Amino acid sequence: MYALIRVTGAVQGIGYRPFVAELATKYELRGEVKNLGGIVEIIAIGDEDRISLFADKLKTSSPSGSIVINVSLEYLKENEPEGLNDCSGFRIVESSEKFDKSYLTVFPPDIGICEVCMQEMGDENDRRYEYPLISCASCGPRFSILKKLPYDRETTTMDVYSMCPECSSEYKKGRRRHAQTISCHSCGPQIIFDEPEKRTDESDDSGIERAAFIIKSGGIIGIKGIGGYQLAVDPCNYDAVRRLREIKGREKKPFAIMYPNMSAIKECCNVSPKEEELLTSSVRPIVLLDRHYANIHRSDNKKEYADNVCGASRQIGAFLPSSGLHKLLTEKTGEIIVTSGNISGDPMIVADDIFREKFADKIDGILWYEREILRPLDDSVIQIFRDDCQNEEARFIRRSRGYVPLPLFLEKALTDKNIYEAFGADLKNTFSLGYGDRIITSQFLGDMEEYSVLKLQKREYADFRDIFRVDNLDADKKIIISDMHPGYHSTKLAQDVYNNSDKNKTELLAIQHHHAHIGSVMAEYSINECIGIAFDGTGYGTDGKIWGSEFLICRGGEFERAGHLKPVRIVGQDEGMKNAALSAACYLLEGNVNIPEGILQDSELSLIKAALNNNINAFPNSGMGRLFDAVSCLLGICSYNSYEGECAIKLQNAAEEYLDRTDKDVLSDDADELDIFLDIENATGENNTSSYVMDTANMLDKLIKLKANEDTGKLAYAFHKAIAKAVKSIALSLREKSGLNDICLSGGVFANRLLLYMCNKFLKEEGFVVYYNRILPTNDGGISAGQIYLAGLLNKS
Structure with missing residues (x-):
């Protein structure tokens, strides 16, 4: 009996084909499995009952990190499929670029380092001992290094690294079977430490050891993480944190802290079971946790976090290492501030030359590797909400690494045969692609008043369309959607896309900003009215x-x-968003309420009154x-927003x-x-x-x-x-x-x-x-x- 089985979902990049091959062997089936565009296609040969059990098992079990949406089973009545007459077992074959045009492909996000890889990295007898870029079929970079689908080594930025004999052998069996990021000390990208000041000591410290020493000595280190460059300092060193704020142009906004393990987090923060589940998940997000005390102590109880780390915040943005590099570093430093390597407002930097150009002369060293990162993915930020029944639910402050590009699956599909492309708003910009029963939303991109964010949005939009083969979908028309604000950069981008499209098959639509906010909740629950x-x-x-x-x-x-x-008419739109004293004065003046002393100087109040009386630069809000x-x-x-x-x-x-x-x-x-x-x-x-x-x-x-x-x-x-x-x-x-x-x-x-x-x-x-x-x-x-x-x-x- 011959059967064609197709599995749709996030089933590439997580060791799904090796999982299928091992399962098929267990059920004594012959045949093959391959990536077909964005799905996995299986041809199974064997007893009908075994094939049925095999297909049922595929519906109920899958590797960590995968999302199985559908498993279809079709028995083939014709002769044996071509090329399988000499197949004595079950094999993994070369991927095909053929795509199913009836849906948007699902692809997994970057996956944090798994427990087994961490154990190997810490085992002196393992050949990957202290290899900072260790990964396997269940963990490591995915979307940040993907050039195109299907996901194979040659379609990622690992294509320039030839596997050594040992890695080649592991690629054919075991937990690294068909792991496209497989590498080691001998054949993979290596950690390089660049230090501007020439060392005078004769020690043979590794780059990570030297970087740890500099951090503990009050220096700032650049780190090439999974989704882009980061900056790291000791949170107990006030001067180092002050210097970091000056370099980034980040005045007061709290910094997130990376901890070496859960025990270190629990010494500083209250951690619920749900919060611990998130922290230790493969995503490794930043989770906003309530502090234990007003003054936070490190595990040695000798140093407190500097006042300029989190300021008056009641919470700490805490997270665990997402890569071997971070794990090895924090084991030597203890907890450290790890923040995106950019000037505040700009996108996270992924290019080696750009990071060096902007930061090399301002920091004390750079830990990096030569493998290319194709797109910036900031750390995702999550806060737990507890309702009146103490039910805990995770809510996103920022959705990026570890979650993008997983789609939102709709219970009720969008209008058949329409492609939807939405450009969001200008603040905290994302764009989305929609088709059928799913919407894929981009990573957090930033505020589009910054030209660098605008350029990033254009590039990522083009990349998403290419990766997910939007132009190949079976569609009657394309609907371009923007905010209603005529001055938004995102609105202009939508207009430009529409102008460069076939007008006979394209519509341009504007959705009111707050209606779209509500629409985002309606989409999550498939609600039609509320x-x-x-x-x-x-x-x-x-x-x-x-x-x-x-x-x-x-x-x-x-x-x-x-x-x-x-x-209420607020004077000065941009300044009004930052200056709370200005907003307060406008509220009181418009409401005929006496203004208390000390809110603003008399000269400032006179100008505001004049602007309101003459309706100059005063806009209803x-x-x-x-x-x-x-x-x-x-x-x-607080009277001024130094950060949003x-x-x-x-x-x-x-x-x-x-x-x-x-x-x-x-x-x-x-x-x-x-x-x-x-x-x-x-x-x-x-x-x-x-x-x-x-x-x-x-x-x-x-x-x-x-x-x-x-x-x-x-x-x-x-x-x-x-x-x-x-x-x-x-x-x-x-x-x-x-x-x-x-x-x-x-x-x-x-x-x-x-x-x-x-x-x-x-x-x-x-x-x-x-x-x-x-x-x-x-x-x-x-x-x-x-x-x-x-x-x-x-x-x-």
């Missing part, structure tokens, strides 16, 4: 004004704006982010610290005595529809008056609760109006775990079914996927 609540800093509205506190009634691909903050900034400033917590969200983060910290100090439940009624609330009025919105408007004037006036006698943290907590109560109140009215009971929460403000907790709790108590982002970032990184999902709904209607 009440959407999108809170963020800014987004271009259908009326040409800046939105950001949106209550939307979403049906299919359409929406109605049903509620928002009362717009209903962004929730600006309100959080204003309150943070008025409570004396700083004021809001510190406002959240103050509220959580109050809860910790008083040991109160998050939703205790004790804060109700402050009577902090938002005025809500029912006004006429667009197209004469009813719209709920939240007026902040009374709330801000009350906060200012209470500040003299009340605990600042208590007021910060009361503010969060006031927002959550307003959300509940408007949601109840919208349910009565629309009949909808599903609510989707999205937008950068909902990265605030306290606000999300309160809103989720209040809404669930009223019987709402609440959804929020889990697979996609809740910030602008999820917008491109939301654009595609909504465009798909529009095409179905």
Whole structure:
């Protein structure tokens, strides 16, 4: 009996063919397995019952890192397949570039070093002892070195390295069978240490030992990681961290810390079972963990982390080594700051010459290797959200290495025969490709006001289209999607792509920013209609004004704006996003509330008043982010965003610290005595529809008056609760109006775990079914996927 079996999913780059060959041998089958474009094709020869059992086993088991979507089985009635008449066993054959045109290919992301490789690397008797680039069929770089599919050594940047006899032998059997990154001390890329100052000692230290010595001595080292260059320093050395901040142009934003093992993390941070599962997973993401103490001690209890590492943050971005190089280094240094090797705002650097050009004269050494990295992949960043039942769920702050390019699988496919290409927004930009039942979203690229990010987006977009053979898909037309903002670089890119396409087979579509935020949640859960609540800093509205506190009634691909903050004119758009004191002054002036002393100098206030009175450079803004900034400033917590969200983060910290100090439940009624609330009025919105408007004037006036006698943290907590109560109140009215009971929460403000907790709790108590982002970032990184999902709904209607 002859059978054709096809396996679709993430089944290349993770040792799937060797797994199939071993399993087929176990079931006493003859035949072959090969990569066919983006799938695995198997021809099995043997007893029908054994073939059936073999196919069933393929559906229920697979190698670590794989994702099996479908296993199809077709018995061949014709003669024996050509070329198999001399096949006495089961073999792995050369890959084919033939592609199935009916779906987007799934390819695995880069995989962190596995436990077995780490054991080999630490075994003095193993031939890969202390080989920093050790890998196997279950771990190592994948997407960062992929030129094209199918995934074979010659289609990666490992193609320039010829295997030594030992590696060639291992390539044919065992745990490195057909491991395309197989290498060793003899034949693979080697670690090189470049040091600008010539050494005077006669020691024979390895490059890693020398780099560790420099870090412990207060120096800065460049490291070529899996997804690009990084910079490393001792977190206990204030001057070294200060120097690192100067080099990167990163003033206050907290740094992530890489630890050698879980024990070291647990000495500094609270770690739940879910957080430990994430930290030790093959992804090796950065996980935001709550600190143990106000002052964090290292394991030797002699040194504290420098104040300029994490500042006042209640959390540490902690992660474990993702490669042998990182593991060997941290074993010698202990925990170290490891941050992307770039100037803040620029993309992560992957090219050796560019990194040397920008940093060689500013740092104290570079650990690198010659294997080429094709695309930058920053470390992914995750935060755990705990709901009122203490259920833990991972939520993305940044989705990149370890997750990209895994797709979002849709329960209901997009419109048949359409290719969707979405360009996202300008901040935290990603782009997405959609077809059939999946959407592939790019890695985090950065903010597109930087020309280097713009260039990267163009290059990655072209690479993704080539790798996933978008032009070869069986499609009737292509739909190009952008944000509605006419000044966005991403909007211009979408327009350029449309202009260079066949107009007869291409459509150009703009999706409103906050609608796309909600669309990203709808896509994760295959929801067609809901009440959407999108809170963020800014987004271009259908009326040409800046939105950001949106209550939307979403049906299919359409929406109605049903509620928002009362717009406040903010003077100076760009500066207004950074200067919380400016936002606070504008809120108070627009609300006829007395401005407390010390917010701004008299001369600055005079200029703001003049600008508002004459409507000069003053733009209506209903962004929730600006309100959080204003309150943070008025409570004396933070008055300027030296990095995105700083004021809001510190406002959240103050509220959580109050809860910790008083040991109160998050939703205790004790804060109700402050009577902090938002005025809500029912006004006429667009197209004469009813719209709920939240007026902040009374709330801000009350906060200012209470500040003299009340605990600042208590007021910060009361503010969060006031927002959550307003959300509940408007949601109840919208349910009565629309009949909808599903609510989707999205937008950068909902990265605030306290606000999300309160809103989720209040809404669930009223019987709402609440959804929020889990697979996609809740910030602008999820917008491109939301654009595609909504465009798909529009095409179905």
